Amino acid sequence: MENISLDEWVNSLINRNIYWKSGSIQVTGERFKHLGGMTERASATILFKVYEKFEIIFPGEFTQEEVLFSKSFIFGVLDSLTLCDRVRFGGMSIIVENISIDPICSTVRAFRFAGRDAGNKIADYINKLRNYELP
Amino acid sequence: MLRAPQNLQSHNRYSYALNNPLSYTDPSGFFNIGKFFKKVFKGIGSFLKGLSKFVFSRQGLAILVSVALMAATGGLASLGVAALQGMNLGSLALSGAIAGAAGGAISTGSLKGAIFGAVSGAIAGYIGEAGIGNLSGFELDAARGGILSFTEGAIAEAQGGDFRTGFFSAAFASIAGAQAGKLLPANDIAAQLIGRSVVGGTASVIGGGKFANGAYSAAFNYVVERGAVSGSPSVGARGATASSGSTDGTPGMGHNGGPPMDGLSGIIELVKIFTNLTPIKAFFAVLFTPSNLGVDTFYTPEGIGQIETYLTEIDGMSFRPNEQMLNRIKSGEMSIPDQNFYIHEIYESNLYYGGMKDVAVAHLRTLEHQGIPYNSTFQLQLYHPSVIRANIGSFNPAAERVILGLE
Numbered sequence: 001m002e003n004i005s006l007d008e009w010v011n012s013l014i015n016r017n018i019y020w021k022s023g024s025i026q027v028t029g030e031r032f033k034h035l036g037g038m039t040e041r042a043s044a045t046i047l048f049k050v051y052e053k054f055e056i057i058f059p060g061e062f063t064q065e066e067v068l069f070s071k072s073f074i075f076g077v078l079d080s081l082t083l084c085d086r087v088r089f090g091g092m093s094i095i096v097e098n099i100s101i102d103p104i105c106s107t108v109r110a111f112r113f114a115g116r117d118a119g120n121k122i123a124d125y126i127n128k129l130r131n132y133e134l135p
Numbered sequence: 136m137l138r139a140p141q142n143l144q145s146h147n148r149y150s151y152a153l154n155n156p157l158s159y160t161d162p163s164g165f166f167n168i169g170k171f172f173k174k175v176f177k178g179i180g181s182f183l184k185g186l187s188k189f190v191f192s193r194q195g196l197a198i199l200v201s202v203a204l205m206a207a208t209g210g211l212a213s214l215g216v217a218a219l220q221g222m223n224l225g226s227l228a229l230s231g232a233i234a235g236a237a238g239g240a241i242s243t244g245s246l247k248g249a250i251f252g253a254v255s256g257a258i259a260g261y262i263g264e265a266g267i268g269n270l271s272g273f274e275l276d277a278a279r280g281g282i283l284s285f286t287e288g289a290i291a292e293a294q295g296g297d298f299r300t301g302f303f304s305a306a307f308a309s310i311a312g313a314q315a316g317k318l319l320p321a322n323d324i325a326a327q328l329i330g331r332s333v334v335g336g337t338a339s340v341i342g343g344g345k346f347a348n349g350a351y352s353a354a355f356n357y358v359v360e361r362g363a364v365s366g367s368p369s370v371g372a373r374g375a376t377a378s379s380g381s382t383d384g385t386p387g388m389g390h391n392g393g394p395p396m397d398g399l400s401g402i403i404e405l406v407k408i409f410t411n412l413t414p415i416k417a418f419f420a421v422l423f424t425p426s427n428l429g430v431d432t433f434y435t436p437e438g439i440g441q442i443e444t445y446l447t448e449i450d451g452m453s454f455r456p457n458e459q460m461l462n463r464i465k466s467g468e469m470s471i472p473d474q475n476f477y478i479h480e481i482y483e484s485n486l487y488y489g490g491m492k493d494v495a496v497a498h499l500r501t502l503e504h505q506g507i508p509y510n511s512t513f514q515l516q517l518y519h520p521s522v523i524r525a526n527i528g529s530f531n532p533a534a535e536r537v538i539l540g541l542e
Contacts, residue, residue: 034494035454036446036480037517038530065532072528104511108528 013082014054014090024049025125026097029073029118031110041105042114044073044096048122051093058096069111070096076115077122084123307338433474434464438481445484449494456529459522472519479505479517512537 004012024047031042058070074094081087144153311334319330336346442461446452460476479501486497502509507516511533514523523530523538536542 033450034498035450036442036457036483036498037460037476038514039495039498068532104509104513104531107530108532112528 012085014088016085016088022050025122027118027121027125029076029114029116029121031114031117033110033113039105040107040110040113041102042069042073042107042110043100044070044111044114044118045098046073046077046118047095047097048077049093049095051091053093054090055093056096057093062096062099066099066101069101069106069108070099072108072111073099073115073118076112076117077119078115079112080116080119080123084119084126086126086129087123303341307334307341311338433469434467434477438477439465441484442477442480445480445487449487454529456518456522456526459525460518463519463522468519470519472515472517475505475507476517 026045026047028043028045031040033040056074058067062070073096077094078089081089144150144155147154340346439461442464443452446454446457446461450457452458460473463473464477482504483494483497483501486500487494491497491500499509502513505516507513511531514530514534515537518530520538523535527535527539533542
């Protein structure tokens with residue numbers, strides 16, 4: 001990756017070839033961390049699947065706060081997937097299925113970390129796939 | 136039914152108000168209002184008469200001045216705790232001087248006594264901190280006894296007595312009293328009471344007084360000491376300790392062979408206890424504390440180091456607001472959230488290092504200890520608004536809305 005230019009990297013992020021042609025995975029990302037003066041707590045479940053374009057879907061009944069935290073969670077997922085060269089941003093769909101908010105300990109930052117946890121789980125799953133196992 | 140059998144007029148069922156309608160009224164038929172108020176006003180009159188007589192007497196004025204000085208001493212005494220960590224010795228000498236003046240005025244009721252007390256208190260305050268700061272055990276008791284003895288001797292001289300008698304009496308009372316207090320079981324009130332009474336009585340005899348007076352004084356001191364809230368009166372203001380003589384189980388000043396302990400002395404003792412109560416000391420501490428004093432006193436390098444170690448251990452100090460709060464504390468910021476954060480981390484880390492490895496539980500226990508309600512905006516109590524504003528997204532949205540003025 002270090003051998004390519006930044007422009008090429010950004011371009012590949014959207015258009016790179018991927019091994020995983022279709023299929024989906026449901027993952028839950030969590031964050032529970034005590035930080036001294038406060039504790040961070042966040043959890044959400046998403047359905048990640050290969051798709052023809054980039055797509056994010058929130059359930060329509062989400063409150064304003066749930067949407068705020070979900071967005072932060074999605075950014076966390078993308079943080080992790082940026083480093084996974086088997087994922088093409090231009091060809092995936094993320095559906096937020098469930099989000100768990102703690103009225104005291106949930107923060108935007110906590111959901112970002114929870115999203116990264118989910119993204120790492122997706123990357124681990126994809127990286128373990130072998131070519132002959134691809135659908 | 137007769138309302139006043141001893142009054143013959145009461146036996147006449149047809150008479151009104153004891154047959155004296157010019158003096159009394161009796162609307163209910165059971166009670167003579169005039170007589171009642173006559174007694175009440177007579178009582179109030181007697182009280183005011185006695186009070187004015189006392190206040191305008193020489194002794195009464197001395198007491199009033201002393202109470203005012205004691206109030207100031209209470210404030211300085213509370214600063215004395217801080218003084219151990221940062222206040223200069225000149226301040227201790229000043230504290231001692233004020234305390235000594237108060238003690239001298241109480242003891243002798245004269246300006247001369249106050250001046251003697253002030254000088255000896257200043258010396259005691261200075262020597263107390265400069266000279267015995269590193270001592271402990273018997274050596275510390277002996278040093279304190281020496282300082283107290285010097286002060287008591289000077290006061291005795293001011294009272295027209297003998298310096299030597301005051302000196303030896305106080306020396307015995309201080310050193311023997313401290314040792315007796317330690318040797319006897321701390322929680323055995325009866326043993327402590329008897330032991331200290333014997334020491335106080337003996338000290339009184341050495342000073343040329345009556346055994347009973349010294350014993351009663353020592354016993355009284357012990358009882359009021361046990362009743363005091365904070366337990367260690369005037370840690371830093373050694374002058375106050377030396378001249379009041381109410382610590383270490385030593386008899387109070389002026390009772391070692393001096394006048395017998397009467398109701399007045401009891402009131403003085405209670406005033407001293409009152410000025411040592413935590414809320415009173417806190418009030419005067421606020422009154423007298425310079426704005427930057429807390430930098431040297433409330434926060435300690437050891438405390439800051441402990442917090443830094445703890446936060447690094449549990450999170451690698453990755454949470455930027457924690458780092459910013461710690462920087463504020465290091466620079467001596469003393470807002471409520473700064474102080475709360477410091478106390479919180481010290482207490483929580485103590486629980487953690489004491490074996491409570493579930494930090495989330497330790498966190499909740501600490502909030503409970505601090506009296507901070509655990510709700511969506513509790514973070515406002517622990518993080519300064521500027522820190523929250525600089526890290527929007529890191530806190531509960533409800534707390535952030537308050538900081539941003541959206542709620």
